[in-house]
Amino acid sequence: MDTILTINNLTKKFGYLTAVKDLSFTINKGNVYGILGPNGSGKSTTLGIVLNVVNKTSGDFHWFDGNTTTHDALKKVGAIIERPNFYPYMSAYQNLKLVCKIKGVDYSKIDEKLEIVGLMERKDSKFQTYSLGMKQRLAIASALLNDPEILILDEPTNGLDPQGIHQIRSLIKQIASQGTTILLASHLLDEVEKVCTHVVVLRKGEKLYSGRVDEMISSHGYLELKAENTDGLVQFLEAKKMFGKIKIEDELITAFLDEPMDAKDVNKLMFENGIVLTHLVKRKESLEEQFLQLTDNN
Template sequence: METVLSIKGLTKNFGRLCAVNQMNLEVKQGQVFGMLGPNGSGKTTTLGMLMGVVNPTAGEFSWFGEAPTSGIRKKIGAVLEHPIFYPYLSGQKNLELNAMIKECPASNIANVLDLVELTARRDDKYKTYSLGMKQRLAIASALLNEPTVLILDEPTNGLDPMGIAEIRELIKKIAANGKTIILASHLLDEVQKVCTHFAVLKKGNLVHTGPVDDVGKGAETVEVQADVPNLSDMLLDFSGTASVNRENGYFQVTLRDDFHSKDLNRFLFDKGVVANHLVTKKKSLEKMFLEILSEAH
């Protein structure tokens, strides 16, 4: 798989503050890559350097194996900070102006409006758009020149649950068309639902990177409840049990490697116990994220 972005030793200092410290990272073609981190972790500064609006203090990065040039940057669409549109112009007219600035065909406008589901509101003034519609128009603008890569900085920031869901589905749709997407977010649920890979930043340091699919791997935890008085003792008797805890009215059974919930269920059934509640609990990205941050010093 082709490397779209390669970062080596990328560093940015603002006076004595090190906003990004010696970052090494690769993003492959077709990935939806999420940069996770609390506010002030260096996400926006990193994206700013990648887009050429912030000058690095040290290190280097390349797009498609080449140094960043104006020609290379035309392959990249970005929505950084709050997009600027003319409030008294329609969505259509705003995109026509952006197409002129980007020197791309006006015929692309209909396609991007359709993609972001704003065709029906194309002739309405920008000032009448909801926050979610404004964000979708910004993404449409970023896609005007048919870029290979799309960069989004906090794409759902300030949106209501409906707006968040709409942007999430839009990101999935764009990714399904083969584009590589890099997004920065502090919303863990958003990253887990749309990204294929993620990195965690803490105070400018890259402390973890890997596939989203790896989240939840490891020891399996099973939530169990049954109408028997000695359930706790029975669960401890199971050879696959590593530990048993009581939480929220259920027993939380952490299993040893190579043991699964079906093995525990069979063990209970053989003992004449039918569980009325038996649910496998996957480790959430939130739990993994907090563990990564607490381990990073």
């Protein structure tokens, strides 16, 4: 599989603050990657380092095969890491002409990219007449002008209304389906679950999880249990390797499964070991619960 970006033990310190700590992950061609974490988790700093706008403290990263300089590699990258900076009195088309001049791209690309982002009908309208969602879509068109191999987006739906959010997410999926690799930073679980194939979860600059989104969700779920003898039930659960983390709230016990097991088999196992359950429900974890579990107690 073609590698787009490799990050090795990347660390960034701002004085006493460590914004990114010993971070490593790889981005391969043709996927949609999410860097997920709350504000202040190091997402934007990581993007800034690989885009050469923030200096790293230690570690390294390389684009593509590792033999390309970052300066040359960035010619094959499209990125929006700040609010789009277009001229308000100029039309969308005129603004993109300026970008083409800077990037050395033929003007023929402009209509093609405006079509992709759904702004062809408004290409002669002044930028200042655009809604926030349209401005963001124009920024994406601008980032696509050089036909990048990877598109990097920092919080692409921030501040948008529900319709604008839906449009941007649909657009990201559409661009990805054409073969462009996408890396987006987001603090929204919902966004990553709906848009991304892979996720890197950060907290305080440290990686908590890296892998496929569907594998992160495909835990074996958890059980909600009550029994006449609560202490006996807890002791039994703690002694069996198929049960992982156990939480106790009043009489309700939550046991996370480390192995696949259905409710019928759990009930049978308990009964055979002299434990009479008064309550048994098996539930599937959402990505949100997985995320909360990852970021809990760290």
